[in-house]
């Protein structure tokens with residue numbers, strides 16, 4: 001006789017007072033100490049689950065401390081990221097993004113627009129001023145998806161003139177992937193699912209890492225952003241704090257909360273994958289980056305499930321009286337249209353408008 005463990009397992013712990021207060025005041029991100037949980041302290045998982053549930057149903061953004069990623073690695077990754085944007089224009093342009101969203105995206109070369117945000121805020125029509133270098137999960141030439149030229153599953157373009165960038169950032173990415181996996185039980189318990197619920201969906205999880213440089217512009221157009229309002233596509237996003245301000249998060253009252261620096265903390269938020277899985281109960285919060293006062297860098301780590309994992313609403317998350325609000329599809333079939341809806345550098349008509357010379361050269 002086989003017995004199966006039920007997926008549903010109610011978390012009866014109440015959210016902590018500090019989290020409730022941070023959500024009511026909506027002036028600063030709630031801060032969660034994940035150290036005791038990572039050290040296996042009894043009860044810590046249930047408490048974090050309750051706190052994350054309350055945060056995800058309201059603000060959708062928080063900060064974690066004692067997350068186990070050495071600050072020296074984060075500092076060195078920031079240092080390398082700053083170098084990345086100093087390499088020659090010729091080299092950067094050789095690595096431009098195209099069929100794969102892997103490589104260099106110059107400043108003011110795309111408009112961040114998305115259906116999800118159009119419904120919540122407005123359609124952005126201005127070019128973002130940031131430049132970025134985009135990486136997906138690291139693969140080698142023998143990887144079947146690389147061989148088959150599967151979109152966004154190609155080889156990363158590492159800058160050859162900066163060899164230390166690859167070694168540092170690869171370590172950064174694998175450390176973030178490990179932390180992402182460690183945080184999964186918290187989301188499971190936040191959704192009243194058994195702690196190991198997500199394990200089978202994250203066997204070879206995908207990730208997307210965005211190294212960005214926000215140049216302080218002297219003149220911004222009306223309605224232009226360093227990074228326009230968007231919601232992430234991720235299951236969860238990890239973002240090391242920078243003391244340079246710029247990030248703003250939409251509160252439940254539709255005001256913009258300017259994120260305050262917390263030393264050695266990581267910002268955590270969730271995106272559309274968890275929004276779908278939770279049947280809209282966990283929000284994918286709109287956020288944006290405004291023109292910074294001086295040079296600003298970001299190393300956003302978007303953490304996703306396996307390409308073939310289902311991102312249909314989880315049956316236990318569809319509450320009584322509700323219908324599943326999203327269709328059943330694999331993560332990969334969600335991800336490619338998500339990126340095409342957000343970035344527009346592959347849209348020829350769009351390119352004609354923003355970069356007529358380049359569009360003409362491409363024919």
Ligand SMILES: O=C(O)CCC(=O)C(=O)O
Pocket residue numbers: 210212227232239246247287288289297298300
């Ligand atoms: O630069 C930041 O602080 C946020 C970046 C961001 O929202 C993103 O990369 O999706």
Ligand SMILES: [Fe+2]
Pocket residue numbers: 230231232287
């Ligand atoms: Fe984001």
